[in-house]
Amino acid sequence: MPEDVPALLRETLGVCRPAFGQRDTNYAVDLLRRRPDSWQDTEGNVHVDRGGASLFLAHTDTVHHEDGTQNLFVDDEGRIVSDGTCLGADDGAGLYLLHRMLEAGVPGYYLFCRGEECGSPGSTFAAKHFDWRRIRRCVAFDRANQTNVITHQFGGRCCSDGFAQALADALNAHGLFYKPDETGIFTDSANFMDVIEECTNLSVGYQNQHTACETLDWRFLLRLADACCLLDWDALPVLRDREAEKGELQDLYKARRAPVLHDNADRSDEDFDWPQGKARQKFHSDTYDNPYDDPYETWPTYTEKEEEEEEENEERTPAKELTLADLRDKPMGELEAWVESVPASAVLEAMYGIYDEAWEEAWREGREYAKK
Numbered sequence: 001m002p003e004d005v006p007a008l009l010r011e012t013l014g015v016c017r018p019a020f021g022q023r024d025t026n027y028a029v030d031l032l033r034r035r036p037d038s039w040q041d042t043e044g045n046v047h048v049d050r051g052g053a054s055l056f057l058a059h060t061d062t063v064h065h066e067d068g069t070q071n072l073f074v075d076d077e078g079r080i081v082s083d084g085t086c087l088g089a090d091d092g093a094g095l096y097l098l099h100r101m102l103e104a105g106v107p108g109y110y111l112f113c114r115g116e117e118c119g120s121p122g123s124t125f126a127a128k129h130f131d132w133r134r135i136r137r138c139v140a141f142d143r144a145n146q147t148n149v150i151t152h153q154f155g156g157r158c159c160s161d162g163f164a165q166a167l168a169d170a171l172n173a174h175g176l177f178y179k180p181d182e183t184g185i186f187t188d189s190a191n192f193m194d195v196i197e198e199c200t201n202l203s204v205g206y207q208n209q210h211t212a213c214e215t216l217d218w219r220f221l222l223r224l225a226d227a228c229c230l231l232d233w234d235a236l237p238v239l240r241d242r243e244a245e246k247g248e249l250q251d252l253y254k255a256r257r258a259p260v261l262h263d264n265a266d267r268s269d270e271d272f273d274w275p276q277g278k279a280r281q282k283f284h285s286d287t288y289d290n291p292y293d294d295p296y297e298t299w300p301t302y303t304e305k306e307e308e309e310e311e312e313n314e315e316r317t318p319a320k321e322l323t324l325a326d327l328r329d330k331p332m333g334e335l336e337a338w339v340e341s342v343p344a345s346a347v348l349e350a351m352y353g354i355y356d357e358a359w360e361e362a363w364r365e366g367r368e369y370a371k372k
């Protein structure tokens with residue numbers, strides 16, 4: 001391992017942290033100790049508020065199957081690899097970036113999310129139960145490759161092209177090659193699409209994530225870290241027109257998925273045992289005063305008859321009609337037509353199917369690579 005790989009990055013990548021396992025939990029505890037102004041919510045997320053109007057996200061868990069440590073190496077092309085079931089630069093790279101930005105004093109709200117790899121319970125909880133009205137943009141550092149500023153996730157637009165391009169330009173001014181990219185699938189920032197105007201996910205330099213041949217171009221990551229520390233995040237434009245999106249397909253779709261992912265709806269304030277006293281109770285209920293109108297108001301209201309019809313429809317439609325290959329090859333228009341033609345539950349079902357398929361494919365590739 002070259003001497004100039006930062007110790008913090010080495011430490012982060014050397015540990016396998018399956019979601020909510022002992023090592024994952026230790027990471028959060030260690031964070032609380034290292035950052036005296038940090039605090040933890042009941043879902044285990046660690047928050048550090050350093051002002052500003054930008055929210056920065058990375059997730060603490062990795063897709064390793066077992067808790068433990070692993071050895072790190074550098075491959076022929078100078079990228080970091082490991083002898084574990086994966087490297088875990090997804091999202092060790094994101095964690096490293098958040099620490100670098102904290103050290104550099106970049107204003108922002110830093111959220112270390114829990115459980116991204118098992119359905120994102122951490123960010124789902126955080127998006128719903130805290131007051132984000134001050135925040136205008138949300139950036140997850142959790143994307144493979146080196147050039148993507150994600151504009152679409154989970155079947156809808158998550159940030160405007162103008163914002164994505166401005167962010168790409170700002171990064172590229174520091175010698176990087178980012179551009180807007182609409183092929184996002186899902187990460188923690190998708191959970192904030194209803195409450196924060198501009199939400200994106202940025203490439204952080206890992207490749208083949210979730211597989212034994214995951215690599216990290218650490219020199220790229222260091223360049224990105226330097227750029228992120230110099231960037232004036234709060235100067236980036238906020239352009240996503242949530243009003244114009246209303247009534248559009250993706251809003252209907254988002255509204256329908258909300259009850260599925262937000263599984264805390266039946267808990268009340270009293271159920272939460274806040275670790276740091278009343279001052280931390282920024283909690284708000286479903287009816288909180290949202291500047292963009294109550295997102296729940298846009299849920300379609302059904303009569304009983306419509307509900308019955310819908311159920312019948314859902315029974316008739318085979319749940320999985322879309323494959324990973326479709327997602328890659330089909331033009332956007334055709335995909336939209338498909339989404340419109342089937343019930344929302346079928347869309348959700350297909351997305352889970354596609355996720356599993358992608359995971360299996362990456363896993364197979366990893367096994368083959370490991371055999372060589």
Ligand SMILES: [Zn+2]
Nearest residue numbers: 090091116142
């Ligand atoms: Zn990730």
